[in-house]
Amino acid sequence: MSRNRVLTGSRAMVEAIAQEMRVDPTVFVMGEDVGPYGGIFSSTTGLLDEFGEERVRDTPISETAFIGAGVGAAMAGMRPIVELMFVDFFGVCMDAIYNLAAKNTYFSGGNSKVPMVLMTATGGGYSDAGQHSQTLHATFAHLPGMKVVAPSNAYDAKGLMTSAIRDDAPVLYMFHKGLQGLAWMAAPEGASTEVPEDPYAIPFGEARVVREGGDVTIVAISMTVHHALAAAEALAKDGVDAEVIDLRSLVPLDREAVLASVRKTGRLVVADEDYRSFGLTAEIIASVAETDPGLLKSAPRRVACPDIPIPYSRPMERFALPDAEKIRAAVQQTLNRAVA
Amino acid sequence: MEPSKDQLLWMYAAMAKARHYEDTMARAYMEGKTPKFDIGAGLVPGEMHLAAGQEPCAAGVCVHLRAGDTVTATHRPHHVAIAKGVDLNRMTAEIYGRRDGLAGGRGGHMHLFDPAVNFACSGIIGESAGPATGAALAARLQGSDAVAVAYLGDGAANQGAFHEALNLASLWRLPVVFVIEDNAWGISVPKSRSTAVPDNSVRARGYDMPGVHVADNDTLAVFDAAGEAVARARRGEGPTLIEVQTYRYYGHFQGDPEVYRPKDEVARLKARDPIDRLRGHMLDNAGVTEAEADEALTRVRAEVDAAFEFARQSGEPAPEDALEHVFA
Structure with missing residues (x-):
């Protein structure tokens, strides 16, 4: 029997990732500070302890390399979840995102797939200025070949993450920093919600x-x-x-x-x-x-x-x-x- | 290359000024953010990356520079900005988000621009390298002997922008010096777990330029390496890569829980504080008196305190000022 608890956005995201990692050995996580730190915006808290360094990998500050590697790993049968710490940082690595991840399925006539989740933090409101506060929803949604989701609350954060991991297309998972329920950043009241313990998926494209x-x-x-x-x-x-x-x-x-x-x-x-x-x-x-x-x-x-x-x-x-x-x-x- | 007494005193003053600045900023930043840390609260907005401990990288290089030389710095820019001579009052007002700031409060602490001394910085890792290379190219095209210095953290040496800029600068023999401030951490990830070589200066070999490693945050060794590199650049002999093993006393940002860091690391580093070591050297070996050193200390502390007072007195920008200066 599934229990509901009130979770923050970040805990809901992490729960979805952990539940998929438990049942699917092809799922792994990589990005900057996703290991002992648990993600700068707490998107991977506790995953290292449960799954170890092989499946929860801190990367160098080399987004072109590790997002490109995510594409390659996905095409080779894995389901990587790759974190781009701030969406603003897409500037150094966009080619791997929009010319590789987004196009390889089409260019292969559907014979290849890129089941990668690229999760990234969006949004301002805490004076982090113009290189760390953008939202950039449309920048990615404009480019064909990627699914783009942006949850507003913990329940959706979990269900959309589960769907993102299971999807055979590259999915850009854009989470707003101010909805994560971080101890050091205020969140609106409705951001933390009741979240069922059991895994569940929210289909994309359903407002x-x-x-x-x-x-x-x-x-x-x-x-x-x-x-x-x-x-x-x-x-x-x-x-x-x-x-x-x-x-x-x-x-x-x-x-x-x-x-x-x-x-x-x-x-x-x-x-x-x-x-x-x-x-x-x-x-x-x-x-x-x-x-x-x-x-x-x-x-x-x-x-x-x-x-x-x-x-x-x-x-x-x-x-x-x-x-x-x-x-x-x-x-x-x-x-x-x-x-x- | 041995620094003169004047150069020693200049470096000491620049380093002491940067240290007092960061320590003052650390306190100012936490005003209104305690007991519970909330990044959106308090007097000073935004993120805050402080450079206490990294002063040798700033002073030991910038002592060789002129106002017409260009410096591009990182997201942790204050010590370098101070050594390059950025207007301290307006820089501090900028960090406070005030009207009299360098950019009227639009840029903040990671986006400090002072064209009067050719200083700029960026919050994006590795993005100092290209612009410094371009400033060096401009100097060449303009027939000037100006040089450019790009500051990078050790983590940035794993970015494509860094490698591409090194190749370009070497290919065109541009007057640029790349200075890696190796503070051992890329936020929470230690260099040993992010970088395939322990010493990034060896990477210079791949781009046919000199690579120099400075150990132990040694101001005099930075002075020596940077003096040679800047002179070489001015002579038109091309770029140099210098990596300085330096220290970061504070967290990656203020509020960083630093769960990743060995508990005794900072105390261990502080025991080898570069400012204390430089002072000892000046007094013991260079004929600097206690009075001269203390005078410098008093002077720069007063300048820093005045800059914070200037910032506090400056008014908030008007909200609709946000719409100005998108285009030149």
Whole structure:
């Protein structure tokens, strides 16, 4: 009988990895500081003790080599889970990701597969500045051949990780630092959730309605789900009943869930911590517009990081990153109301 | 190469200044973050990587440099910035995220830029190597005898950018010096578990350039090796790789639980403190008096204290200032 406990995002991730490692000897973990340290954002805590150094491998600071090696190991029958410590660091190793991992299946006509999980920390909010605070969802989702997931809570963190490990495609598992439940970084209340002990998988491409409402649809992912929920609570006091959708994965993208909600509400706000232009927010709005622009009763709005590097100083970083108040204001605009 | 008395005093002052800076920053950083460490709380924002113990790498190299020479540093940049002469008031204000900072608070502690002394740094491992190579190329193209110095940690020697830059610099015989600060740790991973060779200076051989290893955080040996390398670069004879075995007294970042580190390591390292050793050498062998050394110490401590006061007095930037300076 499966028991539920409240877990942090990081503990939920680690539990999924450990459970898969116990039953599948091809699963192993490598990355920087994943061994004794347990991952800078606690994504591998305790794995070294249980599985040893052969299967939980600290790497040199050589992302091109070890992500490339992950691709090769995956093609040779393993299921590597490779950590890119900060997503911002993709700059030194993108070729292994988007030209190898993402394309080898296609280039082999489906005869080769790359069942690799690349897990990576995203997000700002703690003044780590522009090389350590980006979200970059769209950078990866834009490039064909990779599945891209971004959990907003511990329950999803476990179920999406289990699916990622079992998937035969390369999966980019983008976890927000601020949702990990780290002792040294504040997390929103809803990030830690009840998590069943038994293994379970959450299918990719299934968005979740986290709050039902009839007046406006707020589409969010990862950290912005929490901002959206807080905004919805504030809006409820103004008599606005907002529906909040957590996409959970960017690739595949559950456009149907968005359309179903917008059919009901007729109003749309999309929130993403990634940069504003050419991103997830535009993709969602385009999906609605090209399906049936008549669904929208007012112009859709997006809440995202303006097109600037993420600033270091707190007032400027707060200005740049999405929050509940910015989402609330955007919703008010879709309702053609003056913002208080 | 023997340092003159003036050079000894300059290095001593630069090292003492950097040490006092880091120790002061360590305290300032924890204000508002105790008893429970929360990276988002307190006076000083963001991550904090301190370089106490690594001062010989900064002073022993930068003593040979001029304002027109370029230095690119790492995510642990303060000691090098101080030795290169970066405006200390504005650097400190930047680290405090204040309006009067070098970048008005946009960059912070890992992104310090002072074009007045050709100093820059990056938070990405290994990304000092390419830009220093490019600064050296610019000097060549501009007919100047300026040189460039790239600082890297020992972990960065396993990055592609490092190897590619070494090859390019050697191929074009560019006036650049690569200085690896080997503090034995890449966050939690010891060098012995990340690097196939115990001494990265041997890697110079693969790129047909001199490679020099400096043991035991020895300021005088850094001075000697860097003096030769900088002179060689200025003469147009090409790049040099120097690896300095140095010490890191603090954790990788402030708040690092350091579970990976032997408990007695820092005490052992502090017993061989490079600033104390340099002072001993100056007094015993170079005719420096106690009064001269103390005067230098008093002066640099006052400069550091004034810089922190400047930062504290500087106002917060306006939120919408974030939109400025994306493009030139």
